[in-house]
Amino acid sequence: MINEDTQAAITVEGLTKRYGELAAVDDLSFSVRRGAVTGFLGPNGAGKTTALKAIVGIARPTAGRALIHGTPVEAARPDARSLGVHIESTGVHPGRSAHNHLRSLAALAGLPADRVDEVLELVGLAQAARRRVGTYSTGMRQRLGLAAALLGDPAILVLDEPLNGLDPQGIRWLRTFLRERAAAGGTVLLSSHVLTEAAQTVDDVVVIHNGRLVFEGAVGELTRLGGSRVAVRTPTPERLAAVARRAGGRVQLEGARVLIEGMDAAQVGELAHRERVSLHELASDDASLEQVFFSLTEEVEAA
């Protein structure tokens, strides 16, 4: 018997989607673990949305397959109770109100109508629920898409660029909301091209470029790929630079600021204490996800 606790929530195996000669997704394989927020990252046109469509079963793969809890998505036919989906290219009739849009989806899923008011309240659209969606801002449409994905309170959420168009409060709310769902054992797969924002939300990352996988792992691993360094502010930068070099660090001086590679913040702090060097500031300066992402995709371009 398959143990659902250890099994990946979503598994993608050799997924390929071609439109004529163009391979939008090319032999893509990765898995998404339960109880985590996984970022599906890549620049615009990388094939993220196409891959997500195939994963949830609204686009037919040319080759390969996607599995939900170990069952091919075509056979699993997940409904709103097991899989919540918000993909930008799936929409709403502009002449219909948000309330009626969700009411129709609830009826199609066989969910009680009062669930509509609950999700509208949850995403902060209750006041505007009777307005036609054509009058909504981008952020309001994003919230409506999230409401639709949450209708059946599913264990798995697949969200395409959910941070787009949200105001800072909305981003903060969504980040907290997704973290809480993951902490409660839920699974979230979200795509983004805004890498720095996604980095603050996700546990794991899957990076694709030109439809192909370029990285899969924990977000920390991705950051470490670019190397880590320690940034120090001190009134005696030359002295700190000298002792750090002797200790094996690679040092770069920027005025009163010293950047040390090859040592972590604790090692630098201990060294400064031992050598009686005053420190005004000591911080890890990990390479940003964006820097690593660009280097990864540049490598792919070069190859």
Next chain:
Amino acid sequence: MTTLIRGELIKATTTRTIFAYGAMAVALAVAQVLALILPSWDEPMSLADKTEAIAGLPLLVLLLGLVGAAGEYRHRTAAPATLVAGRDSGSVLLARAGAYAAAAVAVAALATTVTLAIGLPLLARRPGPEVGAGDVVLVAGGTLVAAALSAALGVALGALVRNQVVAVTGTLVVIFVVLPLVGVISPTALDVTPFGAAQGVAGAGLETLSIGAAGAVLVGWTVAALSAALVTERRRDIA
């Protein structure tokens, strides 16, 4: 399937489109009654002409189904429906056809009520045979059946073409350009087209087919179109 039809019916009745079609149906019904009854007021009118004057307009609700189904792809609402339902896209399409058939019956019932309210008193004063209760039941019943089948046919065509503008333009070209040309070549051939058969079922009176035979032809076209749409839908991406 009931939950699917209910969900699709909510979609079909919660935009302004359905009200626009209802208003158009009433306006056209009034125009038809007045245009066919008032001219040559003192001359006798045959029973066939009188029933044709109160016949329904199934082509309008064919466009309702067509616009609604193609609009699902234009506004990208077909995918969310399939996703939340957890059913195959073919089942959702069948539910959509059922929902638009029900909506079309409501529109046709409204238009027929207006037609009969205006037309019957005028026809009673027009020389010629009297339109009996049986004739009225046959025309009204046929109109509702034709509306349901025509809307389902429209949904099938909309799902096949998917592009709303192309689907509507193509249908109008067929109705107003192709069919008149067919009529010139072979007038009786029009009776076996879906458009001719629909008008026959709705009481327009065909040269070669009874209402029952026209109904069988229309059912055949609708089933064929829905079957083609189902096969195509299951092979295409939903979004």
